[in-house]
Amino acid sequence: MALDIQALEKNLLNCKWTDDVQGPAWLTVLGKNVVEGAFREVLTSAAARELFAVRQSNADLAEQTLDVLFQFTSPSAQTAGELECLRLVLAVVLLHAFLQVNWTGPNLELKPVDILSVPDDYKDIITDEFLNSKSIAELAYGGEPAYHLVEAPFFLRLSRLLLDQPFERCTSAIWWKARVWAVHEHVIDEPVAPPEDLISYLQSWSKNITSETDLTGRVLLEEGLFHHLLEQDRQAAELFVRAARATQLKFELTGALGKRTKFQQNDVTQLVLLAESRRRDTDLAPVEVTPSTSVTEERKALPETLKLNDDTLLERTQFISSNPAAPGSLLAHLDPSSQPPLDPLDQCILLAMCLNIKNMSPAHGLTSEQMAPYVDRVIAHARNWSVHTMALLLRSRLEANRTRTVERSTLQLQALVDQMPTADSTVTERLAYIHDLALPSKWELQRELAQRYFALGVVRSALEIFERLEMWEDVVKCWQSLEKPDKGIAVVRDLLEGRKAETDVVIARGKAASEGRRQTMDAAHEAKLWAILGDLEPQNALEHYSKAWEVSGGMSGRAMRSLGGYHFARGDYQNAIACLRKAVAINPLLTRSWFILGCAYVRAEEWQGAKEAFTRCVSIDDEDAESWNNLASVFLRMGEAGQKVEVENDGDDEVRCLS
Known part of the structure; x- marks a missing residue:
């Protein structure tokens, strides 16, 4: 056949x-x-x-x-x-x-x-x-x-x-290759630029599936999530909108009368997201998720949604039955208090837009107020285990900085960590939309929980999680917070000298080779430990950073970034430039490295190099105001063909460098 x-x-x-x-x-x-x-x-x-x-x-x-x-x-x-x-x-x-x-x-x-x-x-x-x-x-x-x-x-x-x-x-192998790369980016410490032709090949191939509405939406969404992972937020935002257009998702952020607190007498305008999916042949009845819903067999297949249990705030905003959309809107027929369920793919798109609002808006209260309606719209109708998990995670992050919601935020995050080993839903359901979500891995989720504990001052609990995850840089921070930096240094030295094994796997490997032989680790991981030790022992920092570079075989971006910062802080700008040049050649996506490199060029009065470095900064993040300011100041000091120009320094055009 x-x-x-x-x-x-x-x-x-x-x-x-x-x-x-x-x-x-x-x-x-x-x-x-x-x-x-x-x-x-x-x-x-x-x-x-x-x-x-x-x-x-x-x-x-x-x-x-x-x-x-x-x-x-x-x-x-x-x-x-x-x-x-x-x-x-x-x-x-x-x-x-x-x-x-x-x-x-x-x-x-x-x-x-x-x-x-x-x-x-x-x-x-x-x-x-x-x-x-x-x-x-x-x-x-x-x-x-x-x-x-x-x-x-x-x-x-x-x-x-x-x-x-x-x-x-x-031909779809290129899409799967992009998916593998996206997962690979989560496994390494810092995002790294993928092969240059990967995204372009994916874009070319995706033009052949325009007749498949949902597949087109998926490929645009996943391409946007890839840009989001690389912190290219403007491109990501455009792709998320195109994905919504491809799946024919209609949405509108508007206002509607309603109550947010239990003691509110009058209805006032509340933000609400009106959204409607196109009709699909495979539409299923959703599971309505409300805090008052009893635990049924259907609910057991979903992540636990914790109640707020606050004496003032309502569990959910109560809207009056009205049509808040502007006249002529395509969503004027929707009732904000009873909207239809969304397709899981459309829910993924809304959550992606929610991520982008966070990245492209200032860090103030309005950002959370904008994000909350997106999350609430998805949580209201649970359609998929992984999508609902992502929505609860985003809500947990939003509630982390509010006094009345911080408790639920932390407990909800703990519940999401605890649910991972369970088998309350099928593997197929959990993986159906995994590529369309910015869902963190198990260790990233546990690390986020530990960081939440650390921010709340529960340092011992955070330390236990970091030690279990063997995230030694965070372990060191915990010991420093507990005013015991010597213990952090001892941990790193024990690892490097073989007195402390990282895992049972490493122990087994060491015993199989030789009982008296020191356990070995891969070069990249060992280099990272030497760099951490350099941070902890400033008096021996140069020696440790150099050792990190040596054991990595000249491949550790972390070591070169640290060496560049070390020389810059001591006014040795030529050596700082040399080190940072190597660092950005290894990983050109880190804005911080380009910025310090630009500052080093400025201090050395090498304006052409400074222009190049700050140009790279703003090309990576086009809303980096400090880099734009420095780039403008560098141009004032340059003449035609990149030659120096003598400019009176009145303080207004001073390049802002690190001290």
Whole structure:
């Protein structure tokens, strides 16, 4: 039977299986199992084990990268199209298995070695520890280390290797490659620019699916979220609006009469978001989420929505039944107190717009007031587990700085952390919209909870979480807050000198090698520890930062940023320029590095370099007022062809540099 590649790709992208996919039974069964969340069946299938057969080599495996272990061929695939589809299906299932383990839960009882066909000669070498440690090292990118406690990193690394293979027939592979890159960005310490052609290829390919309304909206939304991740907010905002237009989502932020407190006598104007999705054939009845709703079987499949229980504020704004939209509005027929449920994809778009309001508005009360209607509109009708989780997380962030809501904010965040290991909803539901949300990973969510505790002064509880997550930079901050900086220094030194093991995995690896041998770690992670030690011991900072650069093999952006700051603070501007030049070459997305580099050029009176650095600052963040001011001042000091101009310094045009 001829293989319908486009139908298979569409099912994988929509995360919904239809029976119209034509092709070999073994391949369509694999595709259906991926969509339905049966990851173990797919990854342990005969076709998968053929593709993941480790080839033998005379070279030392410890010195080889993971890509040389595989040829990614399968006798089951009779044609080039079948082989490409098999690679794509397995790349998708590996990515989703990684997301299940590290983002949505529940736990996946599947180890990396379970999916490989390993020759007998290699079974003592190729272990879970070997594969995961190799993957952590190879996932370090752009001078940024990967988080060392990420679970099953081999799944993500193998998914990337599969998608790096040539695809001529499966055109959606470029979209999946962009999704893998987006997940990869969350695994490393700081965002790094992706390959230059990735987004452009995705944009070119997306023009071919304009007839698929929701798929077009999804690709625009995910492209916007990618720009949001890289802090390119203006581009993100435009893409979110285009995504709403593509899915035919109608929305309007307006005012309506209502009450916000229990003792309010008169109705006053309250912000409300009117929104309506287009009618879809698959529309389902929503679960109405209100604080007074009893716990039913339907509610158990959703994240717990905590009550406010305040003596003054109402749980939700009570609007009077009226039509607040302006005359002629497309939403004039909507009642703000009883709006229709939204499609989950449209809910994702509204939450993305809410994120962008936060980034593109000043940090004052109006920002929270603008964001709240977006979040409330999504929370009112729960349609999907992950979407509802994201909405509750955003509400928790909004309520963190208000006295009457800070308690619920923290408890809600704790409830979201606790729900991850549970199996109260299906894997399919949790992953259906995971790529369309800015949902943090498990460790990012736990770190956010620890930071909330730290901000509230509950430092000991924050310290316990940071230590469990082995986020040593935050552990050090906690010890400093407790006025015990020596303990922070001792932690870092113990890690570097092998007296303290980071995980049971590291201990097991150390014992397997030699009982008396010091445990080793990947170069990027070790470099980060040396840089942290340099921050803690200013008297030896130069030595520690240099050591960090050395052990990283000249790849640690963190080390060079620290060295540049060290020389700048001591007035050694030429060395600061040299170090920061290397830092921005490794990771050009960090505005702070470009800004300090520009200031160093100014102090050295090298105006051309200063112009370049501040230009990069404003190209990354076009609302960086300080960089714009400095750039204007630099231009005043430049003549034609970049030569110096003598300008009287009356104080008005002074370049604002770091002291």
